[in-house]
Amino acid sequence: MTTIQSLNLQHLNAQYAQELKEVAQQVIDSGWYLLGNRVATFEQQLATYLEVPHVVGVANGLDALRLIFRGYIALGVMQQGDEVIVPANTFIATILAITQAGLVPVFAEPSEETHNLDLTTLSQYITSRTRAICVVHLYGRCCWGEQLQQLTTQYNLKVVEDNAQALGATYTLSGGVTKRCGALGDAAGISFYPAKNLGALGDAGAVITNDAALADVVRALGNYGSKQKYHNLYEGYNSRMDELQAALLSVKLKYLDRENQIRAELAHNYAQNLSHPEVILPQIGVDGELVWHQYVVRTARRDELQGHLAKCGVETLIHYPIPPHKQQCYPQYNHLHLPVAEMLAQQVLSLPISPLLTSVQQGQVIEAVNGFV
Ligand SMILES: *Cc1c(COP(=O)(O)O)cnc(C)c1O
Numbered sequence: 001m002t003t004i005q006s007l008n009l010q011h012l013n014a015q016y017a018q019e020l021k022e023v024a025q026q027v028i029d030s031g032w033y034l035l036g037n038r039v040a041t042f043e044q045q046l047a048t049y050l051e052v053p054h055v056v057g058v059a060n061g062l063d064a065l066r067l068i069f070r071g072y073i074a075l076g077v078m079q080q081g082d083e084v085i086v087p088a089n090t091f092i093a094t095i096l097a098i099t100q101a102g103l104v105p106v107f108a109e110p111s112e113e114t115h116n117l118d119l120t121t122l123s124q125y126i127t128s129r130t131r132a133i134c135v136v137h138l139y140g141r142c143c144w145g146e147q148l149q150q151l152t153t154q155y156n157l158k159v160v161e162d163n164a165q166a167l168g169a170t171y172t173l174s175g176g177v178t179k180r181c182g183a184l185g186d187a188a189g190i191s192f193y194p195a196k197n198l199g200a201l202g203d204a205g206a207v208i209t210n211d212a213a214l215a216d217v218v219r220a221l222g223n224y225g226s227k228q229k230y231h232n233l234y235e236g237y238n239s240r241m242d243e244l245q246a247a248l249l250s251v252k253l254k255y256l257d258r259e260n261q262i263r264a265e266l267a268h269n270y271a272q273n274l275s276h277p278e279v280i281l282p283q284i285g286v287d288g289e290l291v292w293h294q295y296v297v298r299t300a301r302r303d304e305l306q307g308h309l310a311k312c313g314v315e316t317l318i319h320y321p322i323p324p325h326k327q328q329c330y331p332q333y334n335h336l337h338l339p340v341a342e343m344l345a346q347q348v349l350s351l352p353i354s355p356l357l358t359s360v361q362q363g364q365v366i367e368a369v370n371g372f373v
Helices: 009-014 017-030 037-050 061-074 092-100 119-125 146-155 212-221 243-253 256-273 302-311 339-347 359-370
Strands: 054-058 083-087 104-108 130-136 158-162 170-172 178-180 187-191 205-209 226-228 295-298 348-351
Touching: 009 017, 017 243, 037 054, 037 205, 037 243, 054 061, 054 212, 061 092, 061 130, 061 158, 061 187, 061 205, 061 212, 083 092, 092 104, 092 130, 104 119, 119 146, 130 146, 146 158, 205 212, 212 226, 256 295, 256 359, 302 348, 302 359, 339 348
Parallel strands: 083 104, 083 130, 130 158, 158 187
Antiparallel strands: 054 205, 170 178, 187 205, 295 348
């Protein structure tokens, strides 16, 4: 029996092998590997795709977020010790970016239905130290709404989007204007980790913003804190996207919408055919607002279901089994009790939703889930 994998990166990238090899060859032959035209070109292409003025290529998604927070501190918009409201059921990197910038994460409960920040209860977390809300578009589902905009205006807060998982998703604002995730808030961090919807062949990330001053500081921070060689304005980092990854990403960006479309079709097919009474399916939501980075079901018997699926040859993953506030690296937060986030960590299971999943394979997954006893 061959196992149905969550995502096979070899097969995924083999689709574009010819083009990827061509541009890789060009970079190798050019002798220019950092701070060059290919990064500038990819930044421009992504800016056009997202309809935003500023894109800064960085080394990875964690750095993108960390540089945004460090940038706001350098600009005097935030100070060490200020609070950032953040969903408690996110990947650890969101929290690392906040604490490593010297800011304090305030863990907020997600909604059971969307797994995203519960916007209806958000105001309870606001204090005099709150400076920002970090929304995470988890599993590729856009997290946005009127309540969020209202709060940020009322309390003068920045919205930082963790858009590692929802590149390509859109949201239509009340005025009728449609924007892409990453272009909704004040700044966004993107990850091009190989398994993301737009994956590099290594690590890469980007900062997105409509704020020229922030873009300028972030670019300097990622380059040793310097705008002019050997003149250091900030205690910076070495966090740059390299030319090879930029060239590869320019190729793959062309296919992002098509792959997201396939993911959406797979999600609709799951929604129509999964029918186990104990397995709760993700809401399908508004077209375009989800790019289905993961298809996450939940059940009280999660570990049993995962074991059953493994026996049926279906690989599944858990995003994420331990919430950040319960991690060993954050003893100061271990006492916190966030019942919804903790329940989700016990119950979520990600089914395969690779753009390469065939209908036969998806049928096998559906049959295996429906046959769980
Ligand atoms: C992947 C991911 C990150 C971090 O991105 P890296 O490029 O792996 O550093 C941050 N937040 C979320 C929600 C992610 O899924």
